[in-house]
Amino acid sequence: MLRRELNELLTQTGPGTPMGELFRQYWIPALLAEELPEDDCAPVRVKILSERLIAFRDSHGRYGLMDEFCAHRGASLWFGRNEEGGLRCSYHGWKYDVTGQCVEVPSEPENSTFCANVKLTSYPLVRIGDILWTHLGDPARRPEPPEYEFIHVSPEQVYTSKRWQESNWLQALEGGIDSSHVTWLHSGALKSDPLFKGARGNQYNVNDLKPFFEVAEADGGLFVGARRNAEDGNYYWRITPWIMPSFTLVPPRGDHPVHGHFWVPIDDENCWVYTWDYHPTRPLTGAERSAMMAGFGVHSENIPGTYRPVQNKDNDYLMDREAQRRGEHYSGVKGIAIQDASLQESMGPVVDRTKERLVPADSGIIKARQKLRKAALALRDAGTTPPGVDPAHHRVRSAAVVLPREESFLEACADAVRATAGVPHATI
Amino acid sequence: MLRRELNELLTQTGPGTPMGELFRQYWIPALLAEELPEDDCAPVRVKILSERLIAFRDSHGRYGLMDEFCAHRGASLWFGRNEEGGLRCSYHGWKYDVTGQCVEVPSEPENSTFCANVKLTSYPLVRIGDILWTHLGDPARRPEPPEYEFIHVSPEQVYTSKRWQESNWLQALEGGIDSSHVTWLHSGALKSDPLFKGARGNQYNVNDLKPFFEVAEADGGLFVGARRNAEDGNYYWRITPWIMPSFTLVPPRGDHPVHGHFWVPIDDENCWVYTWDYHPTRPLTGAERSAMMAGFGVHSENIPGTYRPVQNKDNDYLMDREAQRRGEHYSGVKGIAIQDASLQESMGPVVDRTKERLVPADSGIIKARQKLRKAALALRDAGTTPPGVDPAHHRVRSAAVVLPREESFLEACADAVRATAGVPHATI
């Protein structure tokens, strides 16, 4: 249970809020690279951390992310012409380059210096992997680019998607570091989803309904270890890393690719869920890639031309009571991503945490909130750089292993939770 | 005309409001019985008196009505599995029985007593007649179950429906105790509706456009008498009982079944209108039942799978100016229920009663408001049980009679307005 003030502190990420400033310390996903597929393509409206921005890719392949609205009279640059090295407002022809600098005001005389003094707020936009990353904070504090493993493997090894979620980012993240719901909500998928089924470890998930949680510190966040009984006095450990502010990896299953998420606040009542599958040591198969595109695994099938899932709040996620009754989908909702989305959105746009009752199985959530709160206040009060900003913190992996009961999961897995190129991941 | 403060007092029914507390003294309809048709069927989201609840029927036929949201992290129990004697949250498997008591938290150790201390706010849910009734107030003050006649006749004698109305409950109720609008708004229906037409009394409705109103006290509310001229120095009296908080019966017409309503606040801008037709002494005919299902009489044709009328605010109630011009429907809107809904909703979600101008024909409305106000304040200030709580108050009937001018309607109809099993109703 949280006090109301603390719930607001953790969930509000607009400019000037403590958690908003925290998010502005990090490189975060702004778009998928596919959204700006070629030079001079259509600009894209982007809202993140409650700021309304326009993203574009100029004639020379440079990416720009800046205020959506023209400095002149406030018309949206979404109607602009992306041509000849800049984005030109359709209203009066004012033109901006990718840094937000105004480079032409046609009504001004030839020798005018007016436009040199006009600059839109702008942010860097950098492609690494399938994602265009941005940093909305003070350039003087801008860290080195992100080093998450999934954006540095070769393109054949990874598939990335995104979906719009109609809830605050924090309840989405909390679902991501909460390994205990898999047994219930996703129990059908463990048996049938082509990107989940067949792993030896799945039986432990299904057989032990009372996982024990142990949470360990990571340089950039936490390692949440979920321990279940295995045979012969062993434990089955599933280790979920969370790197601040909102990066997680799902523990692997057999030789399946590893799933991961990055939650990015759109505003306080909506977020983007960036989702990927990657395999550290081999290309994805055609079958895997097709399954991901079709919304299996942790991906979603979206309404064409949008990133809104076909199954959404307005259609009750196409909940099917018969499928629920048959046990095909535990909640009646199809697909792991939408199973999560449906329950997280059902809590309301911002869940009222003054009413919750947490249990030991929620220890990952509890510790993550404490870490977020501490980091946001240390930043606000002392300017302290929070965990996870340093790209070295990004090089983590999830793991799923069977260990003798007496072993500490983190000591035993010290290598397993470190991302090392070319080294297979620890999975069962 | 009401002062703004009084308008708010009478229209606001959320937890803690005086009128909300008044409503919480009564058994009120929560659902139609048809909404929970069998054991272990799908749970149903219910919002009443601004509380968001979930209703379900367990494996043993017990009904439950409780907080919609799981005590753990706030996920909606609408996604829950209704099985094995309880409703289990799909997120982490927490399970509740029909009293809201948590009976299982799977992540807890075998011997844990944790869940014994977890209980959702819950309310009784009892089937009487076609309706599932609830009482949202203090259990210590819970009255005996309701005794309205329509829920105690045999099933063949009654048909019950409901519809969503997009307005505050009070302006809906006021339409129900306002007999004077029938002559105007429903004049077409008096001639053509299969559940209205043909009664001898209808001619008096049509011929005397200036009814005189006399309002008498009832134990549980009021009897609103509308007097119109009949032949030979007689009066045609239509007597509408209103039992607090929001039960009314339309005066009968010939041998047609008797119509009735119960208005239940959803929140301050929406209400449920429960509607029934019953005949005190005979089964409904097949033709009558078909007409009710088709939206004749005071019923509505609803969008399949919902309780929203096909004719609604978003389509201007399918108003037909030609039909209005021809006199087929006085306001151009088809159907008595939707004629009422359209005008009541046109007043706005909560009508501004500081602007109204009431006339003697509104004396029923005026007296009902006085009674509601007095009862709400007496409850708040002195804990006084309001009229209509005692089930003996429920056993009333409407009546339509022709009386000599000198007779007092209430004295003459003392028997007629009392519900007595097996005795025909007083109708002309």
Next chain:
Amino acid sequence: MLRRELNELLTQTGPGTPMGELFRQYWIPALLAEELPEDDCAPVRVKILSERLIAFRDSHGRYGLMDEFCAHRGASLWFGRNEEGGLRCSYHGWKYDVTGQCVEVPSEPENSTFCANVKLTSYPLVRIGDILWTHLGDPARRPEPPEYEFIHVSPEQVYTSKRWQESNWLQALEGGIDSSHVTWLHSGALKSDPLFKGARGNQYNVNDLKPFFEVAEADGGLFVGARRNAEDGNYYWRITPWIMPSFTLVPPRGDHPVHGHFWVPIDDENCWVYTWDYHPTRPLTGAERSAMMAGFGVHSENIPGTYRPVQNKDNDYLMDREAQRRGEHYSGVKGIAIQDASLQESMGPVVDRTKERLVPADSGIIKARQKLRKAALALRDAGTTPPGVDPAHHRVRSAAVVLPREESFLEACADAVRATAGVPHATI
């Protein structure tokens, strides 16, 4: 850039606001005459200056504009019966004449004087030209009827339409007196629109991208002169009159009809755009009229049965990136009216003028705001009648002329900007 307080002063037009009172000094369009096509036709809901009204035309051809809601209990008179010289509420039969006077309360006794004391707020509604005009202010200050030329030419010479715009009125008006955007936003239309193309003057529009603006006082508002270079040391002048509060005329092109607009606030986030084409000295051709009906020129194609454009905010105005790329439509949006609407609406419901950066080309906008502010405050503080109220101020014209460099546009065009019946307009 405006201070926030000043932005609110200029954009808010509800009852009691300074700008609202200013608007209430003028005759303004309430409806198109086509909306009340015959005696006893359907009444029409009208919202202007944040007041919800009902307009109707009685059995004797008289027009009425009054409170939408019945004085009795607040039901909408839109459901009323328009018959026998008045509008009768469908709920209880209260009847009103076109002055808002209640003429019958059926429930009252024969000799009752009650209804004589019931009168709805009402406003005059007068047909002049294709428009029904109203005046929402103090009757004692009501000016003589409007004398704009387009409503006094013969019906063959004019075509009038309207559309709903989802923005505050002021940013719409500002688009109308901003001649400099034509070169950019409407550049495609200059070449292809049947109501724009082919005029000799168009080449100057296209060739000189740096118009110079000179703004001169008019009795009723301003003349905004936009000067572009022509051949042989001459200037091409386009003169846009703005008559307060929100009437403008587009400068003519060759023998094309003259376009004009009147912006009327619906509420603070929406406005009606009344639009006309008229030719001072000849009937419109069939081809011209057809083009206007199809949404060419400054008209829009509306959703049948409504005044909402087919291309609107909800469908991104059917923006076509390929058409933008080909240069067919500069912003990718088709049609001059919708090109304007799309950009003006993209600024948000009320653009935040604290963030704008105006330039010399915006001098018309700057001066208009100053005049509006000054007039609103003089009215509030000293009761001063604002410019544009006197119908003599209405008799202006736009003009497009080529003048020697040394001539003052206003002196040279003194006759050209005066509306004189039978005299051709000054155009090139």
